[in-house]
Amino acid sequence: MEDFFYRYNSPTVVQAHGEDVEDYLQSQWTIDIRKIKTGQIRFGLRLTMRGKILSGSYIARMGEEEFLLIAQKTPPSELIKMMEENVVADEVEFSDQSENWEFFSLHLTNSIKLSFNQDLFSLGKREYLSTENGIIWMDECMPEGFYSALLKKGSCIENTFPEGLKPISEQRFDILRIQSGNFSIPDEIGNEDLPQEAGADKEMVDFNKGCYLGQERMARLHSMGRIQKRVLAVRLECDSSISPNLPTPIVLDKKQVGVLKSLVKHENSWIGVAKIQLKAEEQLIENGLGLEEPDSGRVFML
Helix, strand or coil: CCCEEEECCCCEEEEEECCCHHHHHHHHCCCCHHHCCCCEEEEEEEECCCCCEEEEEEEEEEECCEEEEEECCCCHHHHHHHHHCCCCCCCCEEEECHHHEEEEEEECCHHHHHHHCHHHHHCCCCEEEEECCEEEEECCCCCCCEEEEEEECCCCHHHHCCCCCEECCHHHHHHHHHHCCCCCCCCCCCCCCCHHHHCCHHHHCCCCCCCCCCHHHHHHHHHCCCCCEEEEEEEEECCCCCCCCCCEEEEECCEEEEEEEEEEEECCEEEEEEEEEHHHHHHHHHCCEEECCHHHCEEEEC
Protein backbone atom coordinates (compact mmCIF):
# COMPACT_ATOMS: atom_id res chain seq x y z
CA MET A 1 0.00 0.00 0.00
CA GLU A 2 1.23 3.48 -0.87
CA ASP A 3 2.08 6.09 1.74
CA PHE A 4 -0.44 8.92 1.99
CA PHE A 5 -2.28 11.34 4.22
CA TYR A 6 -6.00 12.07 4.45
CA ARG A 7 -7.38 15.31 5.86
CA TYR A 8 -10.66 14.88 7.75
CA ASN A 9 -13.45 17.32 6.96
CA SER A 10 -14.51 19.48 9.92
CA PRO A 11 -13.23 17.34 12.82
CA THR A 12 -14.37 18.03 16.37
CA VAL A 13 -11.85 18.87 19.08
CA VAL A 14 -13.20 19.57 22.57
CA GLN A 15 -11.04 20.47 25.56
CA ALA A 16 -12.16 19.01 28.90
CA HIS A 17 -10.52 20.39 32.03
CA GLY A 18 -11.09 20.97 35.71
CA GLU A 19 -10.50 19.44 39.12
CA ASP A 20 -13.09 16.67 38.57
CA VAL A 21 -12.44 16.03 34.89
CA GLU A 22 -10.96 12.53 35.35
CA ASP A 23 -13.79 11.25 37.54
CA TYR A 24 -16.47 12.83 35.37
CA LEU A 25 -15.14 11.44 32.09
CA GLN A 26 -14.76 8.07 33.81
CA SER A 27 -18.54 8.05 34.36
CA GLN A 28 -19.35 8.99 30.76
CA TRP A 29 -17.13 6.82 28.53
CA THR A 30 -16.70 3.07 28.04
CA ILE A 31 -12.93 3.06 28.58
CA ASP A 32 -11.00 3.37 31.86
CA ILE A 33 -10.05 7.04 31.82
CA ARG A 34 -8.10 6.71 35.09
CA LYS A 35 -5.58 4.43 33.37
CA ILE A 36 -4.83 6.98 30.64
CA LYS A 37 -1.65 8.80 31.66
CA THR A 38 -0.33 12.08 30.30
CA GLY A 39 1.11 11.28 26.87
CA GLN A 40 -1.43 8.53 26.20
CA ILE A 41 -4.55 8.33 24.04
CA ARG A 42 -7.41 5.84 23.53
CA PHE A 43 -10.61 5.56 21.52
CA GLY A 44 -13.78 5.25 23.59
CA LEU A 45 -17.54 5.23 23.15
CA ARG A 46 -20.33 7.28 24.70
CA LEU A 47 -23.45 5.11 25.09
CA THR A 48 -27.11 5.54 25.94
CA MET A 49 -28.43 3.98 29.13
CA ARG A 50 -29.54 1.04 26.97
CA GLY A 51 -26.00 0.57 25.67
CA LYS A 52 -26.51 1.98 22.17
CA ILE A 53 -23.75 4.09 20.55
CA LEU A 54 -24.10 7.88 20.68
CA SER A 55 -20.57 8.96 19.87
CA GLY A 56 -16.98 7.83 19.59
CA SER A 57 -13.86 9.84 20.36
CA TYR A 58 -10.13 9.63 20.76
CA ILE A 59 -9.42 10.77 24.32
CA ALA A 60 -5.93 12.20 24.86
CA ARG A 61 -4.62 13.13 28.29
CA MET A 62 -2.73 16.39 27.98
CA GLY A 63 -2.13 16.99 31.69
CA GLU A 64 -3.29 16.12 35.18
CA GLU A 65 -6.60 17.97 34.73
CA GLU A 66 -6.84 18.30 30.95
CA PHE A 67 -8.04 16.03 28.15
CA LEU A 68 -8.76 16.49 24.45
CA LEU A 69 -11.77 14.73 22.90
CA ILE A 70 -11.21 14.22 19.15
CA ALA A 71 -14.23 13.08 17.11
CA GLN A 72 -14.70 12.72 13.36
CA LYS A 73 -18.44 13.07 12.74
CA THR A 74 -20.06 14.33 15.97
CA PRO A 75 -20.40 18.15 15.74
CA PRO A 76 -18.75 20.12 18.58
CA SER A 77 -22.07 21.49 19.89
CA GLU A 78 -23.54 17.96 20.10
CA LEU A 79 -20.49 16.52 21.83
CA ILE A 80 -20.37 19.33 24.39
CA LYS A 81 -24.12 19.03 25.04
CA MET A 82 -23.67 15.29 25.51
CA MET A 83 -20.79 15.85 27.92
CA GLU A 84 -22.54 18.55 29.95
CA GLU A 85 -25.91 16.86 30.39
CA ASN A 86 -24.88 14.95 33.53
CA VAL A 87 -22.79 17.68 35.17
CA VAL A 88 -24.23 18.52 38.60
CA ALA A 89 -21.67 19.92 41.02
CA ASP A 90 -18.64 18.63 39.15
CA GLU A 91 -15.70 21.00 38.63
CA VAL A 92 -15.35 20.32 34.89
CA GLU A 93 -15.61 22.52 31.79
CA PHE A 94 -15.83 21.75 28.08
CA SER A 95 -14.81 24.12 25.31
CA ASP A 96 -14.82 23.86 21.52
CA GLN A 97 -11.26 24.05 20.17
CA SER A 98 -12.04 22.69 16.69
CA GLU A 99 -11.13 25.85 14.79
CA ASN A 100 -7.56 25.60 16.12
CA TRP A 101 -6.81 22.13 14.75
CA GLU A 102 -6.62 19.95 11.66
CA PHE A 103 -6.97 16.17 11.85
CA PHE A 104 -5.22 13.67 9.56
CA SER A 105 -4.92 9.96 8.93
CA LEU A 106 -1.47 8.85 7.74
CA HIS A 107 -0.20 5.62 6.25
CA LEU A 108 3.55 5.37 6.85
CA THR A 109 6.09 2.70 5.89
CA ASN A 110 9.32 2.47 7.86
CA SER A 111 11.26 4.55 5.33
CA ILE A 112 8.70 7.35 5.48
CA LYS A 113 8.59 7.17 9.30
CA LEU A 114 12.36 7.61 9.38
CA SER A 115 12.27 10.76 7.25
CA PHE A 116 9.18 12.02 9.08
CA ASN A 117 10.21 11.57 12.71
CA GLN A 118 12.54 8.85 13.98
CA ASP A 119 10.78 8.95 17.37
CA LEU A 120 7.79 7.21 15.75
CA PHE A 121 9.79 3.95 15.88
CA SER A 122 9.74 3.98 19.68
CA LEU A 123 6.11 5.04 19.97
CA GLY A 124 4.14 2.52 22.03
CA LYS A 125 0.52 1.48 21.61
CA ARG A 126 -1.85 4.18 22.89
CA GLU A 127 0.98 6.69 23.28
CA TYR A 128 1.19 9.94 21.38
CA LEU A 129 4.23 11.81 20.17
CA SER A 130 4.06 15.47 21.11
CA THR A 131 5.58 17.94 18.61
CA GLU A 132 5.58 21.72 18.35
CA ASN A 133 2.68 21.47 15.88
CA GLY A 134 0.52 18.88 17.66
CA ILE A 135 0.36 15.19 18.49
CA ILE A 136 0.76 11.97 16.45
CA TRP A 137 -0.21 8.43 17.46
CA MET A 138 -0.68 4.89 16.11
CA ASP A 139 -4.34 4.59 15.14
CA GLU A 140 -5.84 1.62 16.99
CA CYS A 141 -8.97 1.85 14.82
CA MET A 142 -7.01 1.09 11.63
CA PRO A 143 -4.53 -1.64 10.56
CA GLU A 144 -0.79 -1.57 11.25
CA GLY A 145 0.99 1.30 9.53
CA PHE A 146 -1.79 3.84 10.12
CA TYR A 147 -1.24 6.88 12.31
CA SER A 148 -3.41 9.83 13.28
CA ALA A 149 -2.16 13.39 13.62
CA LEU A 150 -3.81 16.37 15.27
CA LEU A 151 -1.95 19.45 14.08
CA LYS A 152 -2.34 23.14 14.78
CA LYS A 153 -4.25 24.90 12.04
CA GLY A 154 -1.96 27.18 10.12
CA SER A 155 1.13 25.03 10.62
CA CYS A 156 2.72 24.35 7.26
CA ILE A 157 1.60 20.85 6.30
CA GLU A 158 4.11 20.65 3.46
CA ASN A 159 6.93 21.15 5.96
CA THR A 160 5.37 18.86 8.58
CA PHE A 161 4.84 15.83 6.34
CA PRO A 162 7.80 14.22 4.53
CA GLU A 163 8.36 14.55 0.82
CA GLY A 164 6.50 11.86 -1.11
CA LEU A 165 3.51 11.71 1.23
CA LYS A 166 0.53 12.51 -1.02
CA PRO A 167 -3.09 13.31 -0.12
CA ILE A 168 -5.88 10.85 -0.96
CA SER A 169 -9.59 11.53 -1.52
CA GLU A 170 -12.39 10.90 0.94
CA GLN A 171 -13.66 8.14 -1.35
CA ARG A 172 -10.30 6.32 -1.28
CA PHE A 173 -10.01 6.70 2.50
CA ASP A 174 -13.57 5.43 3.07
CA ILE A 175 -12.77 2.33 1.01
CA LEU A 176 -9.71 1.60 3.16
CA ARG A 177 -11.62 2.36 6.35
CA ILE A 178 -14.56 0.08 5.53
CA GLN A 179 -12.27 -2.72 4.35
CA SER A 180 -10.56 -2.49 7.76
CA GLY A 181 -13.85 -2.80 9.66
CA ASN A 182 -13.58 0.76 10.97
CA PHE A 183 -17.19 1.94 10.87
CA SER A 184 -18.06 5.63 11.00
CA ILE A 185 -19.86 6.94 14.11
CA PRO A 186 -22.73 7.90 14.03
CA ASP A 187 -23.26 7.40 10.26
CA GLU A 188 -22.65 3.64 10.06
CA ILE A 189 -22.99 2.67 13.72
CA GLY A 190 -25.09 4.84 15.99
CA ASN A 191 -28.01 5.04 18.38
CA GLU A 192 -29.63 1.84 17.09
CA ASP A 193 -26.47 -0.25 17.46
CA LEU A 194 -24.68 -2.00 20.31
CA PRO A 195 -20.86 -2.03 20.38
CA GLN A 196 -20.96 -5.85 20.29
CA GLU A 197 -22.86 -5.81 16.99
CA ALA A 198 -19.98 -3.96 15.33
CA GLY A 199 -17.17 -5.74 17.19
CA ALA A 200 -16.34 -2.44 18.88
CA ASP A 201 -16.47 -3.95 22.37
CA LYS A 202 -13.11 -5.69 21.94
CA GLU A 203 -10.96 -2.53 22.13
CA MET A 204 -13.40 0.25 22.98
CA VAL A 205 -15.15 -1.13 26.10
CA ASP A 206 -13.41 -1.88 29.42
CA PHE A 207 -15.62 -4.35 31.28
CA ASN A 208 -13.72 -4.16 34.58
CA LYS A 209 -14.03 -0.42 35.17
CA GLY A 210 -16.63 1.19 37.44
CA CYS A 211 -20.04 2.53 36.55
CA TYR A 212 -20.66 4.46 33.35
CA LEU A 213 -23.61 5.12 31.07
CA GLY A 214 -24.73 1.85 29.51
CA GLN A 215 -22.55 -0.24 31.83
CA GLU A 216 -25.31 -2.60 33.00
CA ARG A 217 -26.23 -3.60 29.44
CA MET A 218 -22.56 -4.06 28.54
CA ALA A 219 -21.98 -6.27 31.59
CA ARG A 220 -25.00 -8.48 30.84
CA LEU A 221 -23.99 -8.96 27.21
CA HIS A 222 -20.40 -9.67 28.21
CA SER A 223 -21.32 -12.33 30.77
CA MET A 224 -24.31 -14.09 29.24
CA GLY A 225 -25.80 -12.18 26.35
CA ARG A 226 -25.96 -13.01 22.67
CA ILE A 227 -26.46 -10.51 19.89
CA GLN A 228 -28.98 -11.14 17.10
CA LYS A 229 -27.50 -8.81 14.47
CA ARG A 230 -24.07 -7.83 13.15
CA VAL A 231 -22.68 -4.77 11.42
CA LEU A 232 -20.56 -5.90 8.45
CA ALA A 233 -18.58 -4.62 5.52
CA VAL A 234 -20.40 -5.66 2.33
CA ARG A 235 -20.20 -5.49 -1.45
CA LEU A 236 -23.12 -4.42 -3.63
CA GLU A 237 -23.21 -5.79 -7.16
CA CYS A 238 -25.59 -3.97 -9.47
CA ASP A 239 -25.80 -2.71 -13.05
CA SER A 240 -26.52 0.88 -12.11
CA SER A 241 -23.81 3.50 -11.73
CA ILE A 242 -26.07 5.35 -9.28
CA SER A 243 -26.24 4.36 -5.62
CA PRO A 244 -29.68 3.34 -4.27
CA ASN A 245 -31.23 5.66 -1.71
CA LEU A 246 -29.82 4.96 1.75
CA PRO A 247 -30.56 3.53 4.19
CA THR A 248 -32.39 0.79 2.31
CA PRO A 249 -33.82 -2.54 3.56
CA ILE A 250 -32.09 -5.84 2.79
CA VAL A 251 -34.49 -8.74 2.23
CA LEU A 252 -34.59 -12.53 2.17
CA ASP A 253 -37.73 -14.25 0.86
CA LYS A 254 -39.47 -10.84 0.82
CA LYS A 255 -38.82 -10.33 4.55
CA GLN A 256 -36.47 -7.64 5.85
CA VAL A 257 -33.33 -9.14 7.42
CA GLY A 258 -31.11 -6.08 7.50
CA VAL A 259 -30.39 -2.56 6.33
CA LEU A 260 -27.75 -1.19 3.98
CA LYS A 261 -26.33 1.93 5.64
CA SER A 262 -23.54 3.26 3.40
CA LEU A 263 -21.93 2.80 0.00
CA VAL A 264 -18.75 3.93 -1.72
CA LYS A 265 -18.01 3.33 -5.40
CA HIS A 266 -15.11 0.89 -5.79
CA GLU A 267 -13.97 -0.25 -9.24
CA ASN A 268 -16.92 -2.02 -10.92
CA SER A 269 -19.03 -2.41 -7.78
CA TRP A 270 -19.77 -0.72 -4.47
CA ILE A 271 -18.59 -1.44 -0.95
CA GLY A 272 -20.37 -0.31 2.16
CA VAL A 273 -21.70 -1.14 5.60
CA ALA A 274 -24.82 -3.12 6.46
CA LYS A 275 -26.52 -4.44 9.57
CA ILE A 276 -27.69 -8.04 9.09
CA GLN A 277 -29.66 -10.49 11.21
CA LEU A 278 -27.44 -13.46 12.12
CA LYS A 279 -29.96 -15.91 10.66
CA ALA A 280 -29.33 -14.38 7.22
CA GLU A 281 -25.52 -14.28 7.43
CA GLU A 282 -24.99 -17.68 5.77
CA GLN A 283 -27.10 -16.61 2.80
CA LEU A 284 -25.18 -13.33 2.63
CA ILE A 285 -21.90 -15.24 2.37
CA GLU A 286 -23.00 -17.93 -0.08
CA ASN A 287 -25.50 -16.33 -2.46
CA GLY A 288 -25.95 -12.75 -1.34
CA LEU A 289 -29.11 -10.93 -0.25
CA GLY A 290 -31.46 -8.73 -2.24
CA LEU A 291 -32.56 -5.17 -1.64
CA GLU A 292 -36.16 -4.08 -1.20
CA GLU A 293 -36.08 -2.74 -4.77
CA PRO A 294 -35.27 -5.90 -6.79
CA ASP A 295 -33.48 -4.01 -9.57
CA SER A 296 -31.04 -2.40 -7.11
CA GLY A 297 -28.68 -5.39 -7.02
CA ARG A 298 -27.50 -7.93 -4.45
CA VAL A 299 -25.40 -7.55 -1.33
CA PHE A 300 -22.53 -9.92 -0.50
CA MET A 301 -20.08 -10.25 2.36
CA LEU A 302 -16.96 -8.24 1.56
